[in-house]
Amino acid sequence: MKVQVLNLDGTAAGEAELSDAVFGVAPRADILHRVVTWQLEKRRGTARGARERSDVARTGKKLGNQKGGGGARHGDRAAPIFIGGGKAHGPRVRDFDPSLNKKIRALGLKMALSTKAQSDGRGLVVVDTLDTDGKTATLAATLAKAGFGKKVLVIDGEAVNDNFARAARNIIGVNVLPAMGANVYDILKHDTLVLTRAAVEKLEARFNG
Known part of the structure; x- marks a missing residue:
C-alpha cells in the first residue's frame, strides 16, 4: 500500500x-x-470491599434478655444497625486482571x-x-x-x-x-x-x- x-x-x-x-x-x-x-x-x-458483620471486631456478648426489655432482641454489637457494626450487603473486594x-x-x-x-x-x-x-x-x-x-x-x-x-x-x-x-x-x-x-x-x- x-x-x-x-x-x-x-x-x-x-x-x-x-x-x-x-x-x-x-x-x-x-x-x-x-x-x-x-x-x-x-x-x-482493585475495588475496595466493605467490612461485613463477621469482619468487624466488636463484642459478641448478647446485649440483654431475649424478652422483657421492651426493645429489639439484638444478638451483638456487630449488627449493621449499630455504629461501628458491619455493613449489610456491602461491596466485595474485586480484582480486575x-x-x-x-x-x-x-x-x-x-x-x-x-x-x-x-x-x-x-x-x-x-x-x-x-x-x-x-x-x-x-x-x-x-x-x-x-x-x-x-x-x-x-x-x-x-x-x-x-x-x-x-x-x-x-x-x-x-x-x-x-x-x-x-x-x-x-x-x-x-x-x-x-x-x-x-x-x-x-x-x-x-x-x-
Whole structure:
C-alpha cells in the first residue's frame, strides 16, 4: 500500500510503502471490542470491599434478655444497625486482571492501524519527521495549516522528538507516543493518526519480528 509522505505543515515530502500485513487487514468489530475492553479493564485498580458483620471486631456478648426489655432482641454489637457494626450487603473486594491472548492483542493493533489507513478521510497521515523549534505557538499554527483535525495522535519511532513533545504538551487534542506505546484504544479514540517514517518501520518490525 503506497501512501504520500507529508511534512508537518502538510506539504508533500515523498512516498512510503506500507505493509499490507499490518495496514491492510480487514477490521473486525468483535476483535477491536475485546482488545479495548481488555485495555480498559487493565487500568482499573482493585475495588475496595466493605467490612461485613463477621469482619468487624466488636463484642459478641448478647446485649440483654431475649424478652422483657421492651426493645429489639439484638444478638451483638456487630449488627449493621449499630455504629461501628458491619455493613449489610456491602461491596466485595474485586480484582480486575483480565487476560487476553497475545495473538488477539497483536491482531487488534493491526486492525486499528488498518482502520485508520482504510478510512475515507484523513485517518492516517505519514510524516517525514517531527522536527520543530519547540515552540507551542509555532507547532499549533503548523498543525492548523496541515489540517490534521482536532484530535490527533502522533506516534514517533524509538523515542519521541523532544522538541515536538515539549511543543505539543499544551495543545489540546494532540497526544504523542513512542512506537512501543501504540495501542488500540488511543488509536481509535483519535480522529487522525500521524505516524513518522521511523514509527512505520518500528511498527512493521514489531510484527515481523
